[in-house]
Amino acid sequence: MKPKIKLDKIDRRILEILQANAKITNAQLANEIGLSPAPTLERVKKLEVSGIIKSYHATLNNEKVGLGVSTFVMVSLKGHNKTNIEAFTQAINEIDEVIECHHITGSGDFILKIIAQDIAAYQKLMLEKVTNIEVVDNMQSLVILSTFKDSKVMPIP
Incomplete structure (x- = not known):
């Protein structure tokens, strides 16, 4: 098992928001977490590369x-x-x-x-x-x- 990656308050908020709405734009996400778009995108990429965010999916109505x-x-x-x-x-x-x-x-x-x-x-x-x-x-x-x-x-x- 890989060592856990340290998540700060902003990372946790990003994960909460993306789980609720993975289609949110980077600009909207940045606005919601209180950062500018560039560092927001960097944080999302870090969460993806680290494997914390595994993928994005559409949930279908069976x-x-x-x-x-x-x-x-x-x-x-x-x-x-x-x-x-x-x-x-x-x-x-x-x-x-x-x-x-x-x-x-x-x-x-x-x-x-x-x-x-x-x-x-x-x-x-x-x-x-x-x-x-x-x-x-x-x-x-x-x-x-x-x-x-x-x-x-x-x-x-």
Whole structure:
């Protein structure tokens, strides 16, 4: 793990503002943090180069783009070893509908977040792709009925 980068009050404010609105112009950002545009841009570049800011994304409305079913799937592997973990993660990275994959502790080895058009598309995905991954032992699906919080904003310590 890389050593933590020291963030001052201005860096923290930049991160808060960019998380709320990544499309803000440098001039607007500079105005909000009380610096001129050049040092503001330098600070943002420093946060990007250091890896604190990993990327910028548009958040889409799943339903409006035709993805009406979201699930979490707990996956257990046939054996919890490096070879199986690498085989599983390589296979999962080839499935676009798997939008998150987390290595976890507890009763399963991984938890996946999967999106699909509808239940039929989800079932087809599971039968034709996920269950065909050789190292998968068993799975438990949890269909998301509704979401009450889905924040992408990280609290800055």
